[in-house]
Amino acid sequence: MGPASLLFIALATTAPLLSAAQPYDYPTANISTLWTNNKASLPHSVSYPDGSAVRAIVLRSPQTFYGPSFAAGFFCAAPCDAFLFAVFILYTNSGAKITMPTTGIPQVVWSANRASPVRENATLELSSDGSLVLRDADGSLVWSSNTSGRSVAGMEITEMGNLVLSDLKNATVWQSFEHPTDALLPGQSLLEGMRLVPNTSATNWTENQLYMMTVLPDGLYAYVGSTPPQPYFSLSVSKNNTGNDPIMVTFTNGTLSVSVQSKEPNDSGTSIPLPAAKSTQYMRLESDGHLKLYEWSDAEATWGVVSDVIKLFPDDCAFPTVCGEYGLCTGGQCSCPLQNSSSSTYFKRVDERKPNLGCAPLTPISCQEMQHHQLLTLTDVSYFDISHTVANATNGEDCKQACFKNCSCSATIFRYGQNDSDGTCMWVTKVFSLQSIQPEIVHFNSSAYLKVQLSPSTSDSNANRKKVMLGATLGAITGIVLLVIAVTLYLYLRRKRKHQELDEELDFDQLPGMTMRYSFEKLRECTGDFSKKLGEGGFGTVFEGKIGEERVAVKRLEGARQGKKEFFAEVETIGSIEHINLVRLIGFCAEKSERLLVYEYMPRGSLDRWIYYRHNNAPLDWCTRYRIILDIAKGLCYLHEECRRIIAHLDIKPQNILLDDNFNAKVADFGLSKLIDRDQSKVMTMMRGTPGYLAPEWLTSQITEKVDVYSFGVVVMEVVCGRKNIDISLPEESVQLIKLLREKAQNDQLVDLIDNHSDDMVLHQEEAVQMMKLAIWCLQNDSSRRPSMSSVIKVLEGSMNIDSTIDCSSLEENLVMSVQLNKQFTYSVPPEASILSGPR
Ligand SMILES: *[C@@H]1O[C@H](CO)[C@@H](O)[C@H](O)[C@H]1NC(C)=O
Ligand SMILES: *[C@@H]1O[C@H](CO)[C@@H](O)[C@H](O)[C@H]1NC(C)=O
Ligand SMILES: *[C@@H]1O[C@H](CO)[C@@H](O)[C@H](O)[C@H]1NC(C)=O
Ligand SMILES: *[C@@H]1O[C@H](CO)[C@@H](O)[C@H](O)[C@H]1NC(C)=O
Ligand SMILES: *[C@@H]1O[C@H](CO)[C@@H](O)[C@H](O)[C@H]1NC(C)=O
Ligand SMILES: *[C@@H]1O[C@H](CO)[C@@H](O)[C@H](O)[C@H]1NC(C)=O
Ligand SMILES: *[C@@H]1O[C@H](CO)[C@@H](O)[C@H](O)[C@H]1NC(C)=O
Ligand SMILES: *[C@@H]1O[C@H](CO)[C@@H](O)[C@H](O)[C@H]1NC(C)=O
Ligand SMILES: *[C@@H]1O[C@H](CO)[C@@H](O)[C@H](O)[C@H]1NC(C)=O
Ligand SMILES: *[C@@H]1O[C@H](CO)[C@@H](O)[C@H](O)[C@H]1NC(C)=O
Ligand SMILES: *[C@@H]1O[C@H](CO)[C@@H](O)[C@H](O)[C@H]1NC(C)=O
Ligand SMILES: *[C@@H]1O[C@H](CO)[C@@H](O)[C@H](O)[C@H]1NC(C)=O
Numbered sequence: 045m046g047p048a049s050l051l052f053i054a055l056a057t058t059a060p061l062l063s064a065a066q067p068y069d070y071p072t073a074n075i076s077t078l079w080t081n082n083k084a085s086l087p088h089s090v091s092y093p094d095g096s097a098v099r100a101i102v103l104r105s106p107q108t109f110y111g112p113s114f115a116a117g118f119f120c121a122a123p124c125d126a127f128l129f130a131v132f133i134l135y136t137n138s139g140a141k142i143t144m145p146t147t148g149i150p151q152v153v154w155s156a157n158r159a160s161p162v163r164e165n166a167t168l169e170l171s172s173d174g175s176l177v178l179r180d181a182d183g184s185l186v187w188s189s190n191t192s193g194r195s196v197a198g199m200e201i202t203e204m205g206n207l208v209l210s211d212l213k214n215a216t217v218w219q220s221f222e223h224p225t226d227a228l229l230p231g232q233s234l235l236e237g238m239r240l241v242p243n244t245s246a247t248n249w250t251e252n253q254l255y256m257m258t259v260l261p262d263g264l265y266a267y268v269g270s271t272p273p274q275p276y277f278s279l280s281v282s283k284n285n286t287g288n289d290p291i292m293v294t295f296t297n298g299t300l301s302v303s304v305q306s307k308e309p310n311d312s313g314t315s316i317p318l319p320a321a322k323s324t325q326y327m328r329l330e331s332d333g334h335l336k337l338y339e340w341s342d343a344e345a346t347w348g349v350v351s352d353v354i355k356l357f358p359d360d361c362a363f364p365t366v367c368g369e370y371g372l373c374t375g376g377q378c379s380c381p382l383q384n385s386s387s388s389t390y391f392k393r394v395d396e397r398k399p400n401l402g403c404a405p406l407t408p409i410s411c412q413e414m415q416h417h418q419l420l421t422l423t424d425v426s427y428f429d430i431s432h433t434v435a436n437a438t439n440g441e442d443c444k445q446a447c448f449k450n451c452s453c454s455a456t457i458f459r460y461g462q463n464d465s466d467g468t469c470m471w472v473t474k475v476f477s478l479q480s481i482q483p484e485i486v487h488f489n490s491s492a493y494l495k496v497q498l499s500p501s502t503s504d505s506n507a508n509r510k511k512v513m514l515g516a517t518l519g520a521i522t523g524i525v526l527l528v529i530a531v532t533l534y535l536y537l538r539r540k541r542k543h544q545e546l547d548e549e550l551d552f553d554q555l556p557g558m559t560m561r562y563s564f565e566k567l568r569e570c571t572g573d574f575s576k577k578l579g580e581g582g583f584g585t586v587f588e589g590k591i592g593e594e595r596v597a598v599k600r601l602e603g604a605r606q607g608k609k610e611f612f613a614e615v616e617t618i619g620s621i622e623h624i625n626l627v628r629l630i631g632f633c634a635e636k637s638e639r640l641l642v643y644e645y646m647p648r649g650s651l652d653r654w655i656y657y658r659h660n661n662a663p664l665d666w667c668t669r670y671r672i673i674l675d676i677a678k679g680l681c682y683l684h685e686e687c688r689r690i691i692a693h694l695d696i697k698p699q700n701i702l703l704d705d706n707f708n709a710k711v712a713d714f715g716l717s718k719l720i721d722r723d724q725s726k727v728m729t730m731m732r733g734t735p736g737y738l739a740p741e742w743l744t745s746q747i748t749e750k751v752d753v754y755s756f757g758v759v760v761m762e763v764v765c766g767r768k769n770i771d772i773s774l775p776e777e778s779v780q781l782i783k784l785l786r787e788k789a790q791n792d793q794l795v796d797l798i799d800n801h802s803d804d805m806v807l808h809q810e811e812a813v814q815m816m817k818l819a820i821w822c823l824q825n826d827s828s829r830r831p832s833m834s835s836v837i838k839v840l841e842g843s844m845n846i847d848s849t850i851d852c853s854s855l856e857e858n859l860v861m862s863v864q865l866n867k868q869f870t871y872s873v874p875p876e877a878s879i880l881s882g883p884r
Contacts, residue, residue, distance in 0.1 A: 069103070069104065069105035070102055070103055071102055071103065071104035071105075071200055071201050071202075072102065072198055072199065072200045072201075073101065073102055073170055073198060073199045073200075074170070074197070074198050075170050075171065075172055075174060075196060075197060075198060076170070076171070076172040077169070077170050078167055078168070078169040078170075079101050079117075079167065079168045079169075080165055080166075080167050081099060081118045081127055081162065081163075081164060081165055081166045081167065081168070081181075082099075082164055082165055083099070086099040086100070086101065086117065086118070088100045088103065088117075088142065090134075090142045090145055091124075091145070092145045092146075092149050092150065093145065093146055094121075094122060094149055095121060095122020095123060095124060095665070095667070096119065096120060096121045096122060096124070096149065096150060097119070097120050097124055098115070098117060098118065098119050098132060098134065098142070098150050099117050099118040099119075100115040100116070100117040100134070100142070101115075101116055101117040101118075101168065102115065102116050102117070102199065102200070102201045102207075103115035103116075103117075103134070103136070103201065104201050104202070104203060105136060106136065107203065110135075110136065110137040110143075111135065111136075111323065111324070111340070111342070112133045112134065112135055112136075112148070112323065112324040112340045113133070113134055113135075113136045114131060114132075114133055114134075114201050114202075114203070114204075114205040115131070115132060115133075115134050115201060116129070116130065116131045116132075116201050116207045116220075117129070117130070117132075118130075118162075118166075118168075119132055119150060119152055119155070120161075121246055121247050122247070122665075122667075122668070123662065123664060123665060123668055123707065124662075125163070125661070125662040126161030126162070126163065127161055127162050127163065127164075127166060128152065128155040128156070128157055128158065128161055128162075128249060129155065129156040129157055129162070129168055129178050129187070130152045130153075130154060130155035130156070131152070131153050131154040131155070131201065131205055131207050131220055132150040132151055132152045132153065133150065133151045133153060133205065133324060133326065133340075134148065134150050135147075135148030135340075135345075147344075147345045147346040148345070148346070148347075149347070151326065151338065151347060152227075153205060153225075153227040153229055153326050153328075154205075154207065154220045154223070154224065154225050154227065155225055155249065156178055156186075156187045157178060157186050157187045158225060158243065158249040158250060158251060159249075159250050159251065160180075160186050160187075161249065162178065162179075162180045162181070162186055163180060163181045164181060165181040166178065166179060166180045166181050166186070167179050170196075170198075170199050170209075171192065173192040173193060174191050174192050174193065174194055174195060174196030174197075174209070174211075174217070175188050175189055175190065175191050175192040175196070176188070176189040176191070176199065176209060176218070177189075189209060189218045191209055191217050191218050194211065194217045195211040195212055195217075196209045196210070196211055196217050196218075197210065197211055197212045198210065204221075204229055204230065204231045204232070205229045205326075206219050206220055206221045206229075206232070207219065207220040208220075221233075222235075222238070224238055224239070224240055225240070225241070225243075226240050226241060226242045226243055226328055226329050226330075227240070227326050227327060227328040227329075228240070228295045228326065228327045228328075229295070229325075229326050229327075230295055230296055230297055230321065230325055230326075231294075231295070231296065232294075232295055233292045233293060233294040233295075234258075234259045234264070234292065234293040234294075235259060235290065235292050235305075236259045236260065236261060236290055236291065236292075237258070237259065238258070238259055239256055239257060239258040239259075240256070240257040240258075240329040241255070241256050241257075241329070242254075242255050242328075242329045242330055242331040242333075243331060244331065244705075245331065245705055245706065246706075247705055247706055248647075248705050252331050253269055253593070254268055254269045254331070254333075254365065255267070255268055255269070255329065255331065255332075255333045256269070256273070257329050257335065259291065259292070259293050261288070261290075261291065262280050262281060262291075263278055263279050263280035263281050263291070263302050263314075264278065264279040264293045264302050265277070265278045266278070266329075266333065266335070266354065268333060268364035268365065268429075268476055270472070270473055270474035270476075271473060271474075272432070272473070274364065274428070274429035274431070274472060274474075274476065275429060275431055276333065276356065276362065276363065276364050276428045276429065277354050277356065279293075279300075279302050279314055279315075279316065280302065280314065281302045281303065281304060281314065289304045289305060289306050290304075290305045290306075291303065291304055291305060292305050295327055297320060297321045297325075298317065298318055298319075298320050298321070299315040299316065299317055299318055300315060300316045300318060300327070300353060301314065301315030301316070302314055302315070316353060318337055318351055318353065319337070319339075319350050319351055321339065322339065322341075322342075323339055323340045323341065323342055324339070324340045325337060325338065325339045325340075325350070326338050327353065332363065332365060332366075333354075333363055333364055333365060334352055334353075334354060334363070335352075335353040335354045336349050336351070336352055336353065337349065337350050337351040337352075337353055338350070356428065357486075358481070358485065358486055359376075360376065361373035361374070361375070361376065361477070361479040361480070362428045362479055363428070363477065364428055364429075364476040364477055365402075365476055365477060366378070366400065366477045367379075367399070367400055367402060367477040367478075368394060368400055368401045368402015368403065368476075368477065369394075369402040369403065369404070369474070369475060369476055369477075370391055370402055370403040370404065370405070370475050370477075370478070370494070371399070371400065371401075371402040371403055371477045371478070372422070372425065372477070372478045372479075372480060373477050373478065373479050373480065374479075374480035375480075377399075378399035378400045378402075378477075379399065380392065380393055380403035381403065381420060381422055381425075381478065381492075381494055389406070390405060390406055390407075390420060390494075390496040391403040391404065391405055391406065391496075392404060392406055395622060395624075395628075396622050397622065397623075397624065402477070404560075405496055405497065406560075407496070407497040407498070407560075408497060408560065409451075409454065409495055409496070409497045410497055411451035413497065414448075414451060416497055416498040417448060417495055417496070417497060417498075418495070418496050418497075418498055419444050419447060419448070419456075419493040419494065419495055419496070420493065420494040420495075420496050421444075421491060421492075421493055422478065422491060422492040422493075422494065423491050424480060424481055424482070424483065424489070424490065424491070425457075425478050425479065425480055425481065425490060425491065425492040426457065426459070426478070426479050426481045426486070426488075426490040426492070427455075427457045427470070427472065427478055427479070427490075427492060428476070428477075428479070429470070429472060429476075430457070430459065430468070430470045431470070432470055432471055432472065433468055433469060433470050433471075434446045434456065434469040434470070434471055437456075437458075437469035438465060438466055438467060438468075438469070439458075439464065439465040439466075439467065440458045440464060440467075440491060440493075442469065443456045443457075443458040443467075443469035443493065444456065444458075444493050446469060446471065447471060447493055447495055450471075452473050453471045453472075453473065453495065454472055454473055454474055454475050454494070454495050455471070455472050455475045455492055455493060455494045455495060456469055456470065456471045456472075456492075456493045457469070457470045457471075457472075457490060457491070457492050457493075458470075458490065458491050458492075458493070459488055459489070459490045460488065460489050460490075461487075461488055461489070464489070467489075475494065478492055560630060560631030560632075560642070561631060561632060561633065561634075562591075562631050562632070562633045562640075562642060563633065563635065564633050564635040564636075564638050564640070566633075567589065567598055567633050567640050567642065570589040570590055570591050570596070570598070571587040571588065571589035571598050572589075574587045574598075574600065575587070576588040576589075578597055578649070579649070579650070584599050584600050584601040585599070585600055586598065586599045586600075587599075587600065588645065589642075591630070591642070594630075594644075594645070595645035595647075596630060596642050596643065596644065596645050597642075597643045597644070597645050597646065598640055598641070598642050598643075599640065599641045599642075599643065600638070600639075600640050601639040601640065601641070615629070615632050615641065619632075621682070621683075621687055621691075623678075623679060623682040623686075624678075624708070624710075625675045625676070625678045625679030625682065625708075625709065625710050625711060626679050626682065626683070626710055626711050626712075627643050627644060627646065627702055627710045627711065627712040627713075628643065628644040629641060629642070629643055630642045630643060630644060643712070646702035646703060646704050646710065646712075647703075647704060647705050648702075648703035648704065648705065648707065649702065649703065650698060650699050650700070650701060650702055650703070650712075651672065651698035651699075651701040651702070651703060651709065651759075651763070652697075652698035652699050654703065655698060655762055655763055655766050655767075655799075656698075656762075656766070656767065656768055657766065657801065663766065663799065663801040663802035663804075663805070664707070664802065665802060665804040665805070666802075666804050666805055666807070666808035666811065666812065667804075668707050669763050669764065669805075670811070670815070670840075671707065671708075671709075672701070672703070672707060672709040672763060673759075673760055673763055673815065673840065674837070674840045674841070675708055675709035675710070676696075676701055676709055676711060676756060676759065677756065677833055677836045677837050677840060678837060679709075679710060679711035680693065680696070680711065680752055680753075680756060680833045681832075681833035681834050681836070681837055683711070683749075683752075684749045684752065684832070684833050685832065685833065685834055690749050691749075692747070692748070692749040692751065692752055693711065693752050693755075694747075694751060694752065695713065695737075695755075696711070696737060696752050696755035696756055696759060697736075697737045697755065697758075697759065698759055698762060698763075700712050700713045701759070736758065736768075736769045736770045737754075737755040737758050737759070737769070738751070738754075738755070739751040739754035739755065739827065740754075740825055741827050748827060750827035750828075750830050751827070752833075753822050753827075753830045753831065753832070753833060753836070754822060754823060754827070754830065756822055756833070756836070757818075757819045757820070757821075757822030757823040757830075758781075758782070758819075758823070760815060760816075760818065760819040760822065761781055761782065761785060761797075761816065761819045761823075762781070764797070764798060764799065764805075764812050764815050764816055764819070765781060765797045765798065765799055766799030766800075766801055766802070766805075767781060767799070768781070769781045769782060781797075782823065782855055783855075784797060785797065785816065785819070785820065785823075785852075785855060786852055786853070786855040789816075789817075789820060789852035789855075790852055790853070794813045794816050794817075795809055795812075795813060797816065798812045798813075814846070817846050817850075818836065818839050818840070818846055820850055820852055820855065821846055821847055821850045822836065823855055824850060824851070825855070829847075829850070831847070
């Protein structure tokens with residue numbers, strides 16, 4: 045097929061999709077133009093299978109017949125509820141039709157509003173006075189090029205991917221190349237002071253606070269954040285630049301170079317060679333600190349990484365976050381630091397299943413208790429940042445002492461060649477990943493001294509025990525009198541200790557899982573005196589807080605007397621288990637009557653906010669709902685089947701399912717859980733839970749973990765149908781979802797129940813109906829006929845079929861149950877579930 049026939053096909057397939065007003069190639073725009081971010085106003089809109097979508101405003105067709113081309117317009121990533129005004133690379137054909145949506149996923153190389161994405165119907169205006177202005181749907185100003193009054197005549201996207209505002213004389217007034225975000229295009233330069241900052245995640249485009257790459261007067265530097273920042277890479281301009289000439293960093297086909305601006309780019313500069321471009325390339329600073337070179341591959345019709353530009357010595361273990369904070373990287377494997385020749389541990393993994401997330405000290409370092417500081421010695425361990433040296437410390441002992449003196453020192457690293465009394469001591473305020481080294485390969489020796497905090501309680505009780513032992517020994521040798529004194533001392537100390545224990549009510553040091561203990565003061569401080577309320581959960585109020593760099597949710601239990609039992613149950617249960625689909629307990633506080641729990645922060649809040657439409661959130665698409673259901677199933681399966689003892693949650697409902705940035709769901713609030721012994725399959729327990737989600741066997745008080753399967757079934761229905769199980773705002777015949785479910789299942793009309801707020805759900809009718817059948821199985825009246833959570837997962841993953849003998853008529857009794865309960869709790873407005881879920 046020759047180019048002519050290809051062109052023909054391209055034109056033929058293009059025509060119907062382009063509106064008459066939309067030219068094939070439209071790289072420029074004039075002043076006094078306004079674009080509105082919706083499909084109707086920007087017909088050149090394409091959705092991609094990864095959930096992202098683009099709406100192009102200016103687009104430059106490739107010079108070649110077809111291929112990657114640059115465009116500027118609105119961009120969103122799944123779930124597509126927030127848009128950037130961005131420059132992106134798309135795959136188009138000669139008619140500038142955007143093609144290859146499956147593999148040619150748009151690549152964002154610049155954006156105006158990373159930190160404040162806009163919504164549907166936001167506007168971009170190239171105003172008559174020459175400013176490019178982005179406003180959100182409500183008219184609020186989000187971003188402006190601030191170029192009014194500078195005779196801007198028009199906007200253009202160049203062949204290089206530069207978005208340019210130029211004046212009547214065609215001189216550049218503003219260009220996106222001078223305001224880089226996280227990426228560079230061939231031909232683009234970074235000047236002194238300009239920086240690249242990676243985004244936080246694929247959907248949260250906010251600047252990541254951790255990494256940064258910038259041009260300083262003597263070269264290009266990459267830093268990882270702390271105070272002061274720690275450099276992990278630099279590329280310096282050659283020493284000949286003595287005249288303080290400004291320098292620049294340029295990315296071209298084949299090199300990334302640092303050079304003096306006034307000279308040729310290849311003159312007096314240093315550079316990193318790059319693979320020659322076979323097609324369109326761009327470079328991006330990633331959220332893990334790597335600088336990656338991407339290239340479109342015509343052969344594979346997709347984007348791929350062709351080079352990891354920053355190479356660190358001796359290997360990738362030298363990347364600051366390769367093993368997280370305090371993580372020790374050895375040949376690519378991550379572990380937590382251990383003292384040589386000692387069985388004591390001072391660090392635990394942040395996440396047992398993900399060693400690369402790093403380690404945390406068991407006891408946080410406290411400047412108030414410097415007398416309990418100790419330094420852990422790690423031999424043959426090095427660190428990437430060697431920029432902050434301690435003057436006068438040329439041997440290991442001085443290097444250690446230097447760290448004791450200053451509380452902001454978290455570790456020192458002592459590096460030396462032949463002579464261990466003639467080395468260099470470096471200090472850091474924050475410890476990122478450490479590297480194991482082999483001195484014969486790197487040609488230096490290095491030890492790291494990590495500061496750790498001994499908890500006062502452990503040292504006190506050791507001291508007590510020593511005194512007792514000493515007393516007893518002396519007594520035996522020197523006679524009865526001393527023995528009596530020793531025994532008295534022993535009894536006294538024991539009683540004293542007993543008293544202390546009574547004060548504490550429970551010996552928290554023995555809790556499993558090494559959950560961190562905080563003082564009330566600390567939690568008050570980290571939540572800004574409990575100022576930012578996130579919501580009310582069972583037994584208490586949840587506040588937002590910040591511990592170190594980490595955002596946390598602090599739950600303050602109300603009426604500690606009432607909630608105490610639940611508090612211990614919760615600390616004990618979740619402190620000891622960790623799973624990606626269970627909300628992580630970070631720590632707790634028990635002081636006087638105060639009981640607080642510190643959880644990981646879940647940015648998108650609870651599931652009810654996303655399925656009941658009370659908070660104006662856009663409807664979730666099918667794929668997100670499916671993933672949420674699978675995540676809940678995995679969390680429950682872990683509790684039911686993978687822990688040493690079966691853990692029944694007993695209060696599964698959307699308010700207790702929390703979502704992270706990427707809509708990963710995690711099960712929260714174990715406050716009501718009861719441990720069930722494996723050999724004792726049923727257990728007597730007080731009735732608890734939330735009306736509407738309660739399984740029928742609650743009436744008999746004989747419950748098993750299968751009550752969770754029932755509640756899970758209700759939640760699945762709510763997610764698929766986008767409504768509350770019991771919604772008294774609806775007409776009487778529709779108030780109860782499970783009753784409707786029975787009717788619709790018997791008449792084979794399940795389709796009617798699917799959430800019609802979302803077009804995408806309508807597209808996935810068949811899957812949604814299958815999901816409801818799975819829910820019916822979980823809602824079986826007879827608990828023994830409900831599937832186990834592992835079977836639920838198999839069905840969801842497609843490796844097992846739904847039990848074909850399930851019976852929809854048995855859904856009825858459950859219904860009676862919920863009606864009775866609802867009568868018991870008479871109310872005029874739908875109750876907040878948390879109020880009802882309190883102890884009864
Ligand atoms: C911009 O204005 C010029 C001159 O008035 C006109 O020729 C051109 O077609 C306009 N471009 C667009 C994209 O409207
Ligand atoms: C956007 O504006 C159009 C036309 O004014 C309107 O029909 C549509 O409902 C709006 N969309 C949103 C999400 O507000
Ligand atoms: C434009 O000016 C406003 C107000 O002075 C400022 O807040 C904003 O950061 C400027 N925008 C840019 C892109 O420089
Ligand atoms: C403006 O300048 C650019 C290069 O700087 C050139 O490609 C373009 O054709 C010029 N446009 C006009 C209208 O002169
Ligand atoms: C944000 O960064 C991630 C990876 O670093 C990337 O996959 C994603 O496309 C980026 N998003 C934007 C809008 O730049
Ligand atoms: C995005 O990440 C930043 C931290 O980098 C955080 O402060 C912000 O809340 C996140 N945004 C959302 C919508 O989660
Ligand atoms: C720098 O590159 C230019 C063009 O590629 C070439 O003409 C020049 O000789 C080079 N200078 C040096 C010092 O290599
Ligand atoms: C840089 O300086 C060195 C020695 O001072 C000299 O040999 C070399 O020619 C200089 N290079 C350039 C490009 O000026
Ligand atoms: C990059 O340079 C190589 C030779 O150095 C050349 O073959 C290739 O075509 C260039 N790529 C682009 C996209 O210009
Ligand atoms: C630490 O452990 C390593 C390997 O287990 C051993 O080679 C080294 O001698 C030990 N160092 C000390 C000071 O015990
Ligand atoms: C380093 O040593 C010199 C001379 O021995 C002394 O004057 C200076 O105060 C020392 N500096 C520090 C930071 O200890
Ligand atoms: C500890 O070190 C930091 C960083 O050098 C310094 O700012 C601070 O003053 C030092 N504190 C003390 C008590 O020496």
